[in-house]
Amino acid sequence: MLAWFDANTATILNGLALGSVLFLIAVGLSLVFGTMDVLNLAHGAVSLMGAYVGVALYGAAPSTGMFLLAIAIAAGVGFASGGILAAMVSPVRNHLRQALLTLGMALIIAELLQEMFGADVRSVPVPEFLSSTVSMLGNPYPVYRLAMVAAGIVVAILLYIILERTRAGAIVRATVADRAMVEAIGIRTKVVLALVFGGGAALAAVGGLLAAPILGAQPGLDNQILLLALVIVVIGGLGSLRGALLGALVVGQVQTIGVSMVNEFASFLLFAALAAVLLFRPQGLLPARKGAHT
């Protein structure tokens, strides 16, 4: 069936779909860095946890109900692990040691996942109600990938509204701008930061789950996801929602076009994109202003 595809349309749409789930994952990494000033190197491992939730749940029965349940559980597992990581990191002040701590947690999580699910590639089926195809420009295209794009758009809009239009978002932005002042008006910033960390990790887990039908789940995938998320965050600019979105779209396209055109050299293209941005805009394409995340 793939042979019928007009190659370019499919590749670009695939890039868009990959970019959308990568956005879900990277935006959490970026927001945690922006608010807590912590580089969470366990982010990829949390994402892989989400993928294995998919393996355990609708891997057995790819029904609609199981899919929705898996999303809820992945979000819950992600949120909890984010909260734990935040609690572990908060007494540690030095950047390098924070990175080492999350690096250690990444190794522990990855080893435990391998212990539970084995070292083989586990494929995750597309949930039943999204398994059909639609016609895009005369070519059949899987609905699931369009749903991934939709999920990315919905989350981007929701995050924008939460951060920019609600009281909770205002507190988060204020915490970034001046933590002591927010403490002084009686808000416990540690709780705020733990919630942001948890939220970011929940997004990572859900992103990993949504990507699982395409990427599968296997040891080592956590590091590849972390790598893509880091490249996105550096290209887009640290701590900004718009930056994560733009970076994810760029990386999604570079990755899919690279793999389809020059498979063996796809990772060089990724580095070239990273280097090009760093050379001309070291702060990233759309960096956050202090206290503003969009």
Place this chain on the structure above:
Amino acid sequence: MSATNTVSGMTAGRLGTQKLLHPSAQHPMLRLAVAVIILVVLVALPFVLAPYPLSLAGRALAFGLLVVSVDLLTGVMGMPTLGQVAYFGAGAYTAGLVGIHVSGSGLVQLAVGTLAGAALALVTGAVAVRTAGIVFLMITLAIGELAHISVGSLSVVGASNGLAGIPPVSVLPGGEPLIVPGYIYWWVLAVFVIGFVAATIVNRSPLGRSMRGVRDGELRLRALGQNTYSIKLIAYTIAGGVAGAAGTAWVAQTQFISPGDLGFDMAAFALLSVVLGGAGSLWGPVIGAGLVIFVRDWLGGYIEGRGTLLLGVVFVVAVYLLPRGVAGIKWRALRRKSSES
């Protein structure tokens, strides 16, 4: 955050003036004696160890040299890196390819592998050293992972199966190949000593002083008219060469290299070794490296290959039990030493 930054900045400045005087200047004879004793023990290992532990010791030495390279950047220059596995891989794969197709000589492989590591470091470092701190860590992680993924997809170097069939090295071109485990180990030890001495010379040279200057106050250095970008790039290139040499030692020992040898774990363990051993002193991290290989390959063997899990726990524990951070280890040890004398 700004408050803590100021405090840590002040501490760094105060320690910095002391650190500029090289600590080893205090007891040169004692240090030399200890170094000679350790070297004698290392040389004697083949007479007392069985082949498997001996190959483990060889791998630990190769990994130790990789850690020296990480320490040059992380400890001496204050730029934490997860990317040295890329240059380690460049050296290892180049040495392996040279070994298969061109020359069995370890010296030739060492030279070419070191150059390959340095060349790749020069190209990628030109981008990486434009950043600092945690962003530098992110970029170097990206470089390491990209190298890892690249060799895993390049069919020329065996893709994910790795590069197998590397013949044992000889010392000189056309010489007898080293087949006895003890001889191979001595070759690895020789590469380690050459690399370590080179790193020590760099560390004590004016460049080393500039590198510590970058760590303790890059702005001040720039204000003095130094071009810190080229200092960082030169240091990065040298460290890449040391990592490349470590890679050649690694393949000489294992006669096999696969993408798994330059994965995220390896990069993480190298950084862990530096932190465990005490960043900035070149000896400490080597001991840390020995500890890491011991836990992962030796102890891990007894608990059904859970060495990585164990090291993950070591990571977390190390962060909490060394509350003064990377520099704390070194300073506590130094103070003890000065109170003894």
